Amino acid sequence: MINGKNLIDGVWVGSDNVAHSADLAGQSFALATKAQVNAACQAARRDFRAYSKTARGERAAFLRAIAEEIDKLGDEITRTGMAETGLPEMRLIGERGRTTGQLRMFADLIEGTDYLDIRKDGALPDRAPLPRPDLRLTHKAIGPVVVFGASNFPLAFSTAGGDTASALAAGCPVIVKGHSAHAGTADLVAQAIETAILACNMPKATFQMLQGSGREVGSALVQHPEITAVGFTGSLAGGRELYDQCHARPHPIPFYGELGSVNPMFCLPAAMDARAAEIGAGWAASLTMGAGQFCTNPGIAVMVKGDPADALEAACVDALRKTPEQKMLTDGIHKAFESGVKGVSGLIEEVAGCGTAKAARSGLPALFKVTARAWMANPILQQEIFGSAGIIVLCDDVAEMVELAEILEGQLTVTLHLDDADADLAAVLMPIVEEKAGRILANGFATGVEVCSSMMHGGPYPASTDVRATSVGTLAIARWLRPVSYQNIPSALLPSELRE
Amino acid sequence: MINGKNLIDGVWVGSDNVAHSADLAGQSFALATKAQVNAACQAARRDFRAYSKTARGERAAFLRAIAEEIDKLGDEITRTGMAETGLPEMRLIGERGRTTGQLRMFADLIEGTDYLDIRKDGALPDRAPLPRPDLRLTHKAIGPVVVFGASNFPLAFSTAGGDTASALAAGCPVIVKGHSAHAGTADLVAQAIETAILACNMPKATFQMLQGSGREVGSALVQHPEITAVGFTGSLAGGRELYDQCHARPHPIPFYGELGSVNPMFCLPAAMDARAAEIGAGWAASLTMGAGQFCTNPGIAVMVKGDPADALEAACVDALRKTPEQKMLTDGIHKAFESGVKGVSGLIEEVAGCGTAKAARSGLPALFKVTARAWMANPILQQEIFGSAGIIVLCDDVAEMVELAEILEGQLTVTLHLDDADADLAAVLMPIVEEKAGRILANGFATGVEVCSSMMHGGPYPASTDVRATSVGTLAIARWLRPVSYQNIPSALLPSELRE
Structure with missing residues (x-):
């Protein structure tokens, strides 16, 4: 009692x-x-x-x-x-x-x-x-x-x-x-x-x-x-x-x-060629788990524009649209989520506008899309939205992907989706993201923090x-x-x- | 060049x-x-x-x-x-x-x-x-x-x-x-x-x-x-x-x-009975080494009043009076030392007033004496004087010694001078001083910091x-x-x- x-x-x-x-x-x-x-x-x-x-x-x-x-x-x-x-x-x-x-x-x-x-x-x-x-x-x-x-x-x-x-x-x-x-x-x-x-x-x-x-x-x-x-x-x-x-x-x-943290995912080209739709569906599942209310929720996915990026987006949107509305933790968190989504909606394209939830204190996921150039130029887009909101960040080429990694603020996690053929690009990205995050993942999703001796949950400020x-x-x-x-x-x- | x-x-x-x-x-x-x-x-x-x-x-x-x-x-x-x-x-x-x-x-x-x-x-x-x-x-x-x-x-x-x-x-x-x-x-x-x-x-x-x-x-x-x-x-x-x-x-x-730190020494009764004069002479040597300009210089010696305390004082004074004046590191440090000594002189008894040094930027040691009650009541006495200045702090009994340990601020070091017969008092003091300092010494002087794997040079704020x-x-x-x-x-x- x-x-x-x-x-x-x-x-x-x-x-x-x-x-x-x-x-x-x-x-x-x-x-x-x-x-x-x-x-x-x-x-x-x-x-x-x-x-x-x-x-x-x-x-x-x-x-x-x-x-x-x-x-x-x-x-x-x-x-x-x-x-x-x-x-x-x-x-x-x-x-x-x-x-x-x-x-x-x-x-x-x-x-x-x-x-x-x-x-x-x-x-x-x-x-x-x-x-x-x-x-x-x-x-x-x-x-x-x-x-x-x-x-x-x-x-x-x-x-x-x-x-x-x-x-x-x-x-x-x-x-x-x-x-x-x-x-x-x-x-x-x-x-x-x-x-x-x-x-x-x-x-x-x-x-x-x-x-x-x-x-x-x-x-x-x-x-x-x-x-x-x-x-x-x-x-x-x-x-x-x-x-x-x-x-x-x-x-x-x-x-x-x-x-908290934005927990960026870098989707490297060979991995995207092999399984863009799979990554997109996995991201949607991770993004919506627990109404997106995880410190390690992956808030952005960075990739080179093109067909695989479109496939990732389509798979992610498809999965998000099937996600039922979920009750959020508090009225305050729900309001902050709605306000964060609204703020981003006014700035960039919403590719999965899932509408307003029916029940009180409940949220529906939102997915946005923006160029890397625009994302890097706008600090508002770089802030965490606590809840199921994701941004696809489209680079012109891998050089721009590296440029984006260099300007990242401190993160709890950074994820690389990569295949063997991505080795050269991954070797360039690794020393950069090691300076930005407490945990680096390959081919996974950062939600789901293992409690063990080799876990690091923390990172450079503001993470x-x-x-x-x-x-x-x-x-x-x-x-x-x-x-x-x-x-x-x-x-x-x-x-x-x-x-x- | x-x-x-x-x-x-x-x-x-x-x-x-x-x-x-x-x-x-x-x-x-x-x-x-x-x-x-x-x-x-x-x-x-x-x-x-x-x-x-x-x-x-x-x-x-x-x-x-x-x-x-x-x-x-x-x-x-x-x-x-x-x-x-x-x-x-x-x-x-x-x-x-x-x-x-x-x-x-x-x-x-x-x-x-x-x-x-x-x-x-x-x-x-x-x-x-x-x-x-x-x-x-x-x-x-x-x-x-x-x-x-x-x-x-x-x-x-x-x-x-x-x-x-x-x-x-x-x-x-x-x-x-x-x-x-x-x-x-x-x-x-x-x-x-x-x-x-x-x-x-x-x-x-x-x-x-x-x-x-x-x-x-x-x-x-x-x-x-x-x-x-x-x-x-x-x-x-x-x-x-x-x-x-x-x-x-x-x-x-x-x-x-x-x-920096005051680096208190607690001189326990049995050790004082056995070798008060030895501790006093050793303190004088430690206090004046390098013109007292060590972070771990022992600035106070805490003991129960009585004959052994008088013997310690006499031995320390004797050794200090034989210490030649020493050039200090900078004009600023020398001025701060003189001013610190002067400030304490106005408050408590100076037992070895060694006078003013002749050479520029040079210092002579100073030794003071005060009751534990007065020392505890006056924060000025608890501050570090960077240089060869020491204070003998006289307790009415061992209970007052424990009371003083409890009010200590954070220190780089605390030293216990103790013999086997001091075991009970030492067992009371240890858990207290462990909370106050980064390094605890027995029967030694804190100046002389060993560079090794088990050294801790630091301590609770303000140390x-x-x-x-x-x-x-x-x-x-x-x-x-x-x-x-x-x-x-x-x-x-x-x-x-x-x-x-």
Whole structure:
């Protein structure tokens, strides 16, 4: 059952400021006050030392307990998530599996010590001209962490999602700012974590959850002196505002913002000759999955004009026209999508104007076409439209394709569709796109982010605010760790992993 | 022979804005113009792709060639450095060895692949419900880097110092902002690198050096759109200003600033009973080494009041009174030292007032004494005085010592002087100081930073602007790298280290 309150220091607390849910009949949520933000941050700091000192095995058991509790609440979470987000049942069941899978992946990770990057340089007492002391290095938890859930992943990127799982694994207490797009789902997941805290005897403030609308709670959280790092997935405007607040603090802190991307696809000529229609149909499927509400949704397809380009367009249009309208995550996202499509419609040719959806908060896909010259000249066309909107970008020749790659802004992903005969052009494009993106794909679609050790989900700004960091995969834990060096420290005082 | 110009894109260029050296008779230096800053940044970007694509073995050979060229110029560098910085001959000879040692250490490092943190997740085509693609991750060079040399290490932390060596090793072109405190030394080292560039056939703009006074050249460099990361060692005020500029950019970039530290020493009771005088004499030696101009100079010693504390004080005072005056690095640093000492003198008891030095730009050590209560209450006493100034902080009991540890700001180092009988108190202090510093020492002095794989030179703000980063040791290379993931990319297009 949904509490409708904030979880602070082990207690569910209400407030005078209550928001009524538009999606859950009769349900309301108490929005956190500034005093509650402060209380949560103080509690997180108080419990940081105890939690960060827990053995890695204890934290692994705790992460697995959270996964189990989420599994137990499964159907209720799925029903609530469906009502709040409009996402279909199978998607939410799958996302729950990804969420618990992530928690168990980080549990496995911290049972080993690879992620600590342990280094030892033994003493050399006889070295001339100076002896070398005994030096050992490991990585320690950075401190209390704030996590902002994503609108588009109510489970896998939210309350107990990747940021929370990796920060808890690292030994950092987490305060989640519940996303207003799925406050009830956040509430249920927070209860699952609360149960795991009690079962595993973890400090009460190991995990806390505050509800808030607008940016007031978020701003207060990231500027609180006891907070040491922030994980965020969301819009460029909102993310940049919080980023600026983090860096203007008296003591600045890292802000890991994943702010979205256009995810360009380059369709090389030989691949187009061989299977333009197949690429076009695959793109339509990728572009419309989850109403196009993925950070890695491929927003543009770049190709040389001609018959294969026409075939790709025809196949894509055909598939898009068969796509039913889909409910979007929030009214705000739906409005932004409609407005983005309208803005582009006024500028360039719409080749699949699918019309206006009938149901409220629902969208239909849109496909546009433009010359590379015009696309490069207009920054509006280069911006992400969050939702099922794609642009075919037509180059005069491959030289123009290379020119376009050179002017790309930072991206989460870049995809090359290529065949063997495209090798020379691909060899020219690769060093360019490697500078632009966190992940490079061949012959695939960027939606569908594998959670594994070699995943990089991030990229040069504006794709993310920290090009060195990933928010998906085991490397994500590095965001919440800092190196500490120990010189001649007696064994009993060393972190256990540094002892002989 | 000193050029007195700026090295831009392989050419030494002058300007109308010339500064005359106060230390090198008849020598002047052309200060870079804004147009020259722009030219250097553009050239660095142009050559980034070619340089970052060089084989690791080629870059290793290049780093070794720089070390050889610096060795060849050895005596001239030492003489010039002595004239400019006032540092003694043996120190500069030692620092040259450290500089060439660092270059060779990074050469060794990049001949292996450990630093790339390579990860591979092979394809699982039969996995249900979805197949797994082939995913591989490595780390790539971040882009053109700007390095600000340190005033206090004209060789090891400047033109070809640790930041430059690690960035060049990573595959990033470097633009050094020559430090005005040793413009001639910077000029000579830049020539050594230039020779190595030609000998190794590296792109011309792989390394460039711009002279500048004030912050104009520095501000223009860090705000240039083609620059992707900055390494800085210097003052809190100057570093914070550049940090703010980096994060306010349209596309923010990492700023790795090492801004100094008070480096507290905690002298535990049993150790004090056993060897208070020894600790006091050792502190005096550490405090006055290099006129106290080390980032890791121990500025305060915290102990319980009583006879051992008096013995420590007496031994320290005795040693300090025998210390001759020492020339400081610059007029500005000398003035700041005198002013810092004067400021503290007005607030608390000076126990070794060593008077005013006779020679210009020279300093004599100063030692103060204060209660822990008073020290904790006054932020002015908690600030670093760059130079040979120390404060004995007297606690009523060990509880107050723990209380003081809790309120410490971020530090590069914290030292515990302890004996076996101090184990219980040390166990209380360790988790506290681990949160405060990048390096924890037992029974040593923090000056003397070992360059090795397990060194961490950095710490929570204000010690450094990025608690995750070190500017000394092999881990320093991580500052200039970013992860990139490759999904189903044909082998021929992969970075060589990711191929089967």
